[in-house]
Amino acid sequence: MIKKGFTLSEVLITLGIIGVVAALTIPGLITQYKAKRLHSQFMKSYSVIQQAFKQMSEDDVSIDPTTYKNRTFYQTFMKYFNGATDCGFYGEKCVSGTNYTSFDGKDKSVGISEDRAYSIFDDGQFLLPDGTLK
Secondary structure, three states: OOOOOOOOOHHHHHHHHHHHHHHHHHHHHHHHHHHHHHHHHHHHHHHHHHHHHHHHHHHOOOOOOOOOOOOHHHHHOOOOOOOOOEOOOOOOOOOOOOEEEEEOOOEOOOOOOOOOOOOOOOOOHHHHOOOOOO
């Protein structure tokens, strides 16, 4: 009598080959997906910023940063974004309570510490409703 089917060893070898192929290809697919997602996020942000600059030009507002005093350009620029939240210069309004470890291994936190202020956003930043930080 002829039995039709696969032996256990044939099935295990086939599953092993499939597993090896999957282990080799899936990380590459994930990397490509992340790269495409990052690229599309960048292009969206670029488009939003470009539209704001165009609107500033149409309103005869200077887009030359040398015409503004230190740390004032972002306040004018922020007016061209709907629903923007001003994060300030230390980020306390957008990322307060965030702790991190510096390169020298010391634990630090965003904002004002006991010894000095850590300026995360040197020229001021603002947060858009979609979570984009400008």
